[in-house]
Amino acid sequence: MENAWKEIQPKNIYRIVRMLPNTDLASEALLHLYQPIMGAQALALYLTMTSEINQLTGSSEESLHAELLTMLNCGIPQFYEARSKLEGIGLLNTYKKDSSELGTVFVYQLLSPMEPVEFFKDTVLSFHLLNTVGEKKFQRLVQQFEPKTFHVEGYQSITKKFLDVYGWQNQELIEKSEKLERVTEKFQLLQARKPVANELEVLNWSFVEELLKRKLGTTVHLTDTIKELFSLYHSMYGVDELELIELSLPAFDMMSGEFNQKELQRVLTVSTLPNNKKQVPEAISNEGPDEELRRWNTLRQEGFNEEELALIKDSETIPPMIYLEAIKEQKGGFVSKEETWLIQDLINKSPLKNSVLNILINYVLVVKNNASLTRSFVDKIANDWSQLKLQSPEAAIRHLKSVKKEAAKKLETAPRRTGQKRVRREKLPDWLNKPQQETAADPKKQAEIDRKLQNYLAKKEGDH
Structure with a gap:
């Protein structure tokens, strides 16, 4: 959770705003449909933020994050993870700016949950809910929130129309039309929310x-x-x-x-x-054998070794979930539901190709030797790589080499500090203590992981 401390400090100021209050149905969806997916900590953060908003102004007063952490009884890493879950599921937009006077200032914009009918129309949200609560509970929730029908065969509708009851005053409408237009414009500023599920154009x-x-x-x-x-x-x-x-x-x-x-x-x-499950390439390559050979020779000339070339080939021929499962099995672990959802979200939302996602998975689990994919850490990398427009596995590897080289250079040129003036610091509560730094794994493990990966995939293919 090192990235959480780089992103937020207890002394940072925040303000919360919202455009619309929740309806009763949206509140029901928040508790029964959203909460199983995002967890209790994220729900607590959402409700705490909601309680701070003045219903007339739609905004809270400016406060320090330390106060929010105290109310939630959690630390920066837990807050950052809960905030990320709210962002990822479409309940929170986060904005920040750097001020010379106030430091980093955050604005949190709360979004209303989808009402149940819209929630179940969203494929990804429904999929997550099904995987979280199981088939039996999922069907009960569907029955609870599905539109109820009433058959009126044999009945005659005698419902009166609006104008029949309330009439129509043309002159008053003309006189007040300008005022009504201004009111209408305010509500038209709200755009329809895009669903979490985005169509993936990868099939013919x-x-x-x-x-x-x-x-x-x-x-x-x-x-x-x-x-x-x-x-x-x-x-x-x-x-x-x-x-x-x-x-x-x-x-x-x-x-x-x-x-x-x-x-x-x-x-x-x-x-x-x-x-x-079957190994398939992420896309059909139009390159012939000569072009493919030139590609590998060019990468060798750039300094790519055979292990890195094998990693690139694996990343382009193995789907991300199969790749993740293979690495986890060879490390003696297993793929958690959270990791499955994380990979699914990255495929849906990020512009990164599957091959680049595989390099990211390899970096986190093999190079950094983490036990699992942590959403906050992986999202940070995926966002960086998306903004850098890394469109191939070799581009991702080049970037990782560059980052490593730059870090080593800074370490070598950093001046030694002696005789520094001691600065008195306030002692923070235990739940605000910064976690230890990550330690990188032995790079020699990469070749062994690659060998075991191939054995695992060969075994899987033989099972069919």
């Missing part, structure tokens, strides 16, 4: 629809939601078009001519997917 949809037509004997219209599910599993697990169709057929409803979304999530998540 015309090919998918043609294959479905051959299998089912009828034309199938794929909705955006179904496309999101297919793309998500393709990106995470490397399931290609043929496999996706075979796995998804039980979820197709011949009566309606459409896929049942809930059943599709079930067959892809719970039953057959773990037994159908």
Whole structure:
């Protein structure tokens, strides 16, 4: 959690603002739908921030983070993680600026939760909720919040229209139209929130629809939601078009001519997917053997060794989830739900290619020798790499080499400080103590990990 201390200090000032209050339904969604995904600490942070806002002004007073930490009874790392979870799930926007007088100042903009109907329309949020609470609890939540219908066959509607009851005053409307327009403009400033799930254009949809037509004997219209599910599993697990169709057929409803979304999530998540993982390249390369050979020779001339070239090849041929599972197994660990969600979010939100994400995974778990992928640490790296527009695994490796070289150079040229004047510092509570620095792993472990990775993947392929 070293990055948390670099990002926030207890002395930093913050202010909280919000555009709209939560509705009753949104509050229900926050407790029953959002909280299982983001956890109790993030919920406590959201509710604490909400309590500080003046309902008339829509803003809080300026305060120190130390006061907020005291109310939450947590430290900087725990606060940073909770804040990140709120940001990632679409409940918080964070802004900061550096002031010569006040130092770093933060503004936290609270966003209202989606109401349940909109929440369940979002593929990624529904997927996370299903994985968190399990099939039985998920279905109970669906039943609790799904729109209820009432059949009115045999009844005649006698409902009166608005104008029949309240009338219409044209002259008064003309006189007050300018004032009404100003009010309308205020509410039009609010843009519709984009869903967490973004369609991933990685599958050949015309090919998918043609294959479905051959299998089912009828034309199938794929909705955006179904496309999101297919793309998500393709990106995470490397399931290609043929496999996706075979796995998804039980979820197709011949009566309606459409896929049942809930059943599709079930067959892809719970039953057959773990037994159908396969190595596939992230994209079909248009390069011929000569171009490919020139690429490797050019990288060798730049100074890339054979272990690094093998790492690049692995990163381009193995989906991120399979890559993560392989490394975790060879280290004697396992992939947690939080890590699965993290990889899914990176695939959905970041512009980084799967091959670059694999280099990131390798860096955190092998080079840095961390036991697991921590969201705050990984998000920081992914954001940096996205802003640097690292579009290939070799570009990511070059960047890591450059950062390491620059750090070593600064360490060598740093002047030795002697006789420094002692400065009195306030003793902070135990929960504000800064965690220890990370220690890098032995680089020689990389070759051993690569060898075990290949053995693991060969074994997996042999299981099919």
